[in-house]
Amino acid sequence: MRLGEQPGVTRVVLDMSSAPEYRVFALANPYRLVIDMTEVVWRLPPGRSPAGVGSVESLRYGLFAVGTSRVVLDLRNPVRVAKAAILPGTQSVPVRFMVDLAPVDAIAFAAVLQQGPIISSAAMLAAPAEPALLPPTKPGDKPAGAKPIIAIDAGHGGVDPGAIGTRGTVEKDITLAFAKELKRQLEASHRYKVVLTRGKDVFLRLRDRIALAREAGADLFVSLHADSHKTNGLRGASVYTLSEQASDTEAEALAAKENKSDLIAGIDLSNENELVANILIDLAQRETKNLSVRFANMLVAELRKDTALLRNTHRYAGFAVLKAPDVPSVLIELGYLSSAKDEALLRSPDMRGKLAKGVHRAIDAYFRWREELKT
Numbered sequence: 001m002r003l004g005e006q007p008g009v010t011r012v013v014l015d016m017s018s019a020p021e022y023r024v025f026a027l028a029n030p031y032r033l034v035i036d037m038t039e040v041v042w043r044l045p046p047g048r049s050p051a052g053v054g055s056v057e058s059l060r061y062g063l064f065a066v067g068t069s070r071v072v073l074d075l076r077n078p079v080r081v082a083k084a085a086i087l088p089g090t091q092s093v094p095v096r097f098m099v100d101l102a103p104v105d106a107i108a109f110a111a112v113l114q115q116g117p118i119i120s121s122a123a124m125l126a127a128p129a130e131p132a133l134l135p136p137t138k139p140g141d142k143p144a145g146a147k148p149i150i151a152i153d154a155g156h157g158g159v160d161p162g163a164i165g166t167r168g169t170v171e172k173d174i175t176l177a178f179a180k181e182l183k184r185q186l187e188a189s190h191r192y193k194v195v196l197t198r199g200k201d202v203f204l205r206l207r208d209r210i211a212l213a214r215e216a217g218a219d220l221f222v223s224l225h226a227d228s229h230k231t232n233g234l235r236g237a238s239v240y241t242l243s244e245q246a247s248d249t250e251a252e253a254l255a256a257k258e259n260k261s262d263l264i265a266g267i268d269l270s271n272e273n274e275l276v277a278n279i280l281i282d283l284a285q286r287e288t289k290n291l292s293v294r295f296a297n298m299l300v301a302e303l304r305k306d307t308a309l310l311r312n313t314h315r316y317a318g319f320a321v322l323k324a325p326d327v328p329s330v331l332i333e334l335g336y337l338s339s340a341k342d343e344a345l346l347r348s349p350d351m352r353g354k355l356a357k358g359v360h361r362a363i364d365a366y367f368r369w370r371e372e373l374k375t
Helices: 106-114 171-188 206-215 249-258 272-279 286-303 340-347 349-374
Strands: 002-006 009-016 022-027 032-038 056-065 068-075 079-087 095-103 149-154 193-196 220-227 237-242 309-317 329-336
Touching: 009 068, 009 079, 022 079, 022 106, 032 095, 079 106, 149 171, 149 206, 171 193, 171 220, 171 329, 171 340, 171 349, 206 220, 220 249, 220 349, 237 249, 237 286, 249 309, 286 309, 286 329, 286 349, 329 340, 340 349
Parallel strands: 149 193, 149 220, 220 329, 237 309
Antiparallel strands: 002 009, 009 095, 022 032, 032 068, 056 068, 079 095, 237 329
16 A cells, blocks of 8 residues: 655555455545445555555554455545546556545535545445444343353454554554453353454444443453553553543543544544434443442452552543443553553563453452352
8 A cells, every 4th residue: 555646636556466346435523535445455564554645644444344444544634536446457567446635625525525435336335334333232131040241342453453562563453362362261260151342353333342242241341452652651551440520631531542443443423422322321320330340449459460550540531432331341451552561561472361360350259249249
């Protein structure tokens, strides 16, 4: 993939092994251009995406939904698609997918938004532009003696990579590897049923992560992340629970950053408020929040046995992914990828296994406590 400036346009070129089906459309607030294609295998060096050329400030790419890959271009200014074409390959030149972007004013861009897909091949025209919304349901009471159900949410994924470490480590890969290790440990104990919100490198909307947990009848929801910070020396794990009033400015900033995941993936958020309101009903359910806090305190007690912790380890803020009204939920920041030491630890399968044991112990303690309450 490469970017270049031609007279009057910014050109995006993807070298491909064969011609894809495709769709190109624009989004506002902020200005973005989205290119959807039939699912591809990316062969780009990680962490070396072209950016900062002409009208394109930055870009990201990845699997958006099963069968669909996506490129999202963050724009410095509104644009129109001056040209989009598949250029046939030769023995010495690969197939090229080319898109030319010409600057326009805000009024002209608003007209572009009204068009829907700006240009599309026939097969993609009929396909939905966004993954289907999962129903926000939760099953009824479980039978007596049923195993507790743990939902493990690997943060980010697909077109949303999350933080990038000093050695090029990608947050979405660390969270998925940790989620799989934690699942393996929990299932090996034969005490729990475990569901992953994602088992591969694919994008999930924040509200779909919640819906998957509720649909599975989860008794506990654990969202995994590994952030970065402008201060490279800052390191250590931390645990977050939901509150509309953040515990501190850093927690508030982190929640704002994580809540932009859908925007990063090129989702149209213009009607989001109404949709989220229908799912995140009765967020003030005191029992769910209290249970989340109890589990968070247990997590802090166990994690400090195995790893460095951030000061004031248990924090709280308005994380969208924690807003299931009837599932106790926590978000674990496993460490900072901007810290060379944390990044090295999180890249280590042995260290991830050790950290997962700490989370496992906290889950055991939480459900022992729940059983004691019953008796």
